[in-house]
Amino acid sequence: YVASFSNNNVIPNHYFDAIHHEIKYLAIEDSFLELSGFRKISALSDTSNTLIQFFRKFDDYYPKLNLRASEVELTKFIIQKIDEVVDKYGEIKDNASPDLVEIRRNINLVRGKINQSFGAALSSYNSMGYLDDIRETIVDNRRVLAVLAMYRRKVKGTILGSSKTGSIAYIEPEATLRYSRELSNLEYEEREEITRILKQLTNAIRPYIQLLKDYQDFLSDIDVVAAKAKYAYKINGLLPKITTEKKLYFREAFHPILYLNNKQKNAPTYPQTIELTQENRIIVISGPNAGGKSITLKTIGLLQLMLQSGILIPVHERSETFLFDRIFIDIGDNQSIENHLSTYSYRLKNMN
Template identity: 75%
Template sequence: TKYIIQAIEEVVDKFGEVKDNASPDLLMIRKDMQVLRGKVNQSFGMALSHYNSLGYLDDIKESFVENRRVLAVLAMYRKKVKGSILGSSKTGSIAFVEPESTLNYSRELKNLEYEEKKEITRILKYLTASIRPYHDLIVQYQTLLSDVDLIASKAKYARKINGILPQITKEKRLFFRDAYHPILYLSNKNSNQITHPQTIELNENNSIIVISGPNAGGKTISLKTVGLLQLMLQSGILIPVHERSETFLFDRILTDIGDNQSIENHLSTYSYRLKNMNYFLKKCNAKTLFLIDEFGTGSDPDLGGALAEVFLEEFYHREAFGIITTHYTNLKILANELPNATNANMLFDERTLEPMYKLHLGQAGSSFTFEVAQKNGIPYGLINRAKKKVEGDKVRFDKTIATLQKERSKMEKTSQTLKEEESKARDEGKKMEQINLKIKQKLESYQELYDSNQKIIYIGQKVEDIAEKYFNTKNKKELIGDFLKLVEIENSKRKKASAKEIQEKETIKKVVAKEVEVKVEAIRKEKKEKKLKANAVEEKPKMVLKVGDRVRMFDGKAIGSIDKIEKNKAIVNYGVFTSSVSLDVLEFVERPK
């Protein structure tokens, strides 16, 4: 391998061109060619300047003919310019002349180009001979590279079309859900158009589908989508379908799609179709998928329809899977009569007469012949005359199918609207549930916080009562006992809860407390402002407090005595404990007796 790479790299560069130094002779030839090209350009430039100054040249001045630089001389002056005429413009107004001064150099350059080609051929022959012993190895490499290139191409294409591998079943079943025609999908994607996916199922109880409906409604695309995707899958290419899709690997896929007239083989459309049907009859078996577009056309409707009916019955009895498109009424009736065959139609908007590109199984489709004709501007009188020429039963049958299709379209739209409304209602319901849950959680959190605060208030009141009694009773031991008992009771309540529960409660408490604090802050502010206003209105003369005075806080009930005053703070003795309090918040009660 190293020898092959080295031998090639010595001769060929990364662009696939033979290197200048591939041989001494080639190097010399190319150097001479470079010198000559310089001389050609120099002499041509002088001639161009000379004749241009004389006004003999056209606006384009120069051009290339047979890879040689030529002057674009106006036809009236071509005899005044010395050189060789190599051609003229389409109109004949310009003559392309190679100046005489460059002719000799051009001839020499041409000779050197010939020598260069000869030398390159010799070098490549020598290189080929040197690596010929490794022929088998090179073929293996080529096969490997081809395989890698093919796999990479399949992977890139699969990514483009969002291809996946559906489930391959041993059971004879084809179920393509949300299947896209790959070429149509990419084309519409590039032009920002919507591609409508199709869902098609073939199984033992539904082996043949007969699709009917108006032209340009999407019948052929549906047919081609199934055929192309199945062929792609059996060729190892991932296909654009839903991940829940399933399919079976068929032994044969037979198709008859499009008008295949042949002048060379003297075949009309119908002759070609009969030849195809004969081939189908020879090859069709239980493991065959057949796809036929516009089945039975190309001949007399009654006779061609009868023959098509017989072919369809034969394919059915051979248990083959198939999809056909048709406008023939007898084939629609046959599909309805056969137990394992199904009619299908492409939905059509009856108001706009525009196709909806949706395949609906279980019902034959109307061709909307007269409606489409009317939409395309055919006079109403002519359409009525045509209706009279058709047998009454056929018109009634087609009209019934058309009415059923219209009803189906309305039901589809209503169903879609109901689904959208149901989806909206579901979303709204979920939102309401989430809101209710949040409100419930908030209420629970506020309740817990309220209970906690009530507990704190209760304990605070108890402590305050004990403190107040302490100064007004002689039996202080009993009060201290009550206080310790209260502490023990509260402590025992806390111990009952686990450490984890306490931590969780504390966390919730902090979060809720923060939320409450934000909301309550405004109320507190407002209350403070009102209090300050009230104090400003009813401001009493403030008494100077002294050591020994009995005092209490403005908002409190507990009374204590001042032990010490430092700056603007007083040390107040409440008996059980002492506290440092600002003089501004203390209220005089009485002087010691």
């Protein structure tokens, strides 16, 4: 993965939104997902398919990643089913069903009649001098006339509110009321039809719950690998030779945190070189305070732990090590005057 940062075969984006809640709801019979859930599922499926095809194509470059990708099924069915219903803006398409096409066509017709009748009322009452300077406004998502309070009884319609001072009454003209009620009924029918469509789409996706889990696990694994690779790239990490022989040889090893901190400050970082073998398993390090004894121990321990966690380490390419069965770590200073324990004696006691 680190090589992809510098070659021409850049690994595609693997970002995804988690779908834990969507998977949970899919497992509930007769439940249905909202539009936002389908958008996330479609994006997750598309990203997974793109990566699976990419690793399959560049198996020579990424054999291990392709091996992981081959464990996941490649299918366009989920994306196709969602695309039939949801547009690129995340809204239900007009042609998602024949009924929805008819309902939305009628909604547009009624809205046109509302605007036409409202415009006629606006011109009429404005010419009579009944309206305020603002002429119209919106109340509860409905266009209303801004009628001067003294003329509110002369304007036929329904009062939906008034200004804070009470000088203006907000009236929906009588001519538009009938169309507004018709519009409300159509909007209700639209919501009901959309719910039916979403239920139908949910039922089509429901059999693929396990595949969606596999997609999410696959992308999570790629995300972990990508995070390790990006960190390795920052610290110039590489994979040393791994041997079965009990030998540790870290040549020009850097403590990664110290290296990055000094790099930000444009300060030099001096590497460590250390070797342990079956015959030479113990090294005694002595020196003055702030001489680098602790950082040497931390560098060796941290790099070995990073390596066994699958993270490349900042050492020379001729370095080598083996895999430890156990790594003992003692962190903290619990010296105790009462129990006559110094820092050193505490650590000795703690390692027994």
